[in-house]
Amino acid sequence: MERNQIDAVIERIESTEVQGHGSDRIKEIVNRFTRDLFYAIEDLDIQPEEIWKAVDWLTLTGKNNEWGLVVAGIGLEHFLDLRMDEAEAKAGITGGTPRTIEGPLYVPGAPESYAYAELETEPEVGGERLYMQGQVRDDSGKPVPNAKVEVWHCNLRGMYSIFDSSQPPFNLRRSIITDDNGRYRFKSILPVGYSCPPGGATDQLLKAIGRHGGRPAHIHFFVTAEGHRKLTTQINIEGDPLIWDDFAFATREELVPHITRYSATEAKEKFNIDEPFA
Ligand code: MBD
Ligand code: FE
Known part of the structure; x- marks a missing residue:
């Protein structure tokens, strides 16, 4: 996908946000992370299997209480x-x-x-x-x-x-x-x-x-x-x-x-x- 197509997907997601609800700061951060993630998936041609493997790893990290270690x-x-x-x-x-x-x-x-x-x-x-x-x-x-x-x-x-x-x-x-x-x-x-x-x-x-x-x-x-x-x-x-x-x-x-x-x-x-x- 082209960047502008990814931007359109992000825009569609952002459009579901209810004006005046939630935190503007958190919206800004979450939307930026999502956009950068989509760009990375596109640029590196990350496959669905790789995504699901990552999801399992993220889950294990939380279960093991290892997020502090990963951050380090x-x-x-x-x-x-x-x-x-x-x-x-x-x-x-x-x-x-x-x-x-x-x-x-x-x-x-x-x-x-x-x-x-x-x-x-x-x-x-x-x-x-x-x-x-x-x-x-x-x-x-x-x-x-x-x-x-x-x-x-x-x-x-x-x-x-x-x-x-x-x-x-x-x-x-x-x-x-x-x-x-x-x-x-x-x-x-x-x-x-x-x-x-x-x-x-x-x-x-x-x-x-x-x-x-x-x-x-x-x-x-x-x-x-x-x-x-x-x-x-x-x-x-x-x-x-x-x-x-x-x-x-x-x-x-x-x-x-x-x-x-x-x-x-x-x-x-x-x-x-x-x-x-x-
Ligand atoms: C430690 O003892 C520590 O100091 C850090 C930063 C990460 C893991 C173990
Ligand atoms: Fe230590």
Whole structure:
């Protein structure tokens, strides 16, 4: 079909809209999506069997609750970040820790503590202990006391609590309130990389286009404080082989902090930390 014939079909569909009913914004978006879809079907000569296969895949994605993963995997969530960066740059807002995607695995309501938290509800055997500290500062560099630092990450099997019933609820999820100097500290385990559920809808899609569904090891953060914009970000664990091959495109140069590794003896001597470093 020619474009003008497709446009006529769209016009016929739009003509069934009742004036003054519904939302003009949603009408505009739905009609645009429909038009672009029809154009794509025409341009790529997409066959009915392919459409019905796609419908089944869309249904499976919903059934599996994988839409958040798909949005990350097709780079849409990263694209939204880039658009926010652009909007801020245009408004003259620059500097500070860069944002990166939230992902689909945040859950509100994690246990809250002041200045320090242990992220593990139940100690996991193996892996490495992780100690991290930081300071929340405003855009003039001034420390922000009483800011909320929400942190969440996966365990040594790449699984997130709440979504993984083998872990206690809120394991590896905490809210830390910064101290008088805007500082926070926490102790946890060093997480490993994440993989999309094997055989799931996202995995199927990525395989079909010759991609993997892996993420480098990472830790998520929300930083909020009264009178300030919210920061959604992550850090990546230095040295992970997927650091520049994240299926969700979330890595940013400034979000790969240096990690110092200590033996158990060194940790004991330097910091008086009495931990079985596995
Ligand atoms: C994750 O842990 C994640 O952070 C993202 C963005 C997508 C899937 C799993
Ligand atoms: Fe994650």
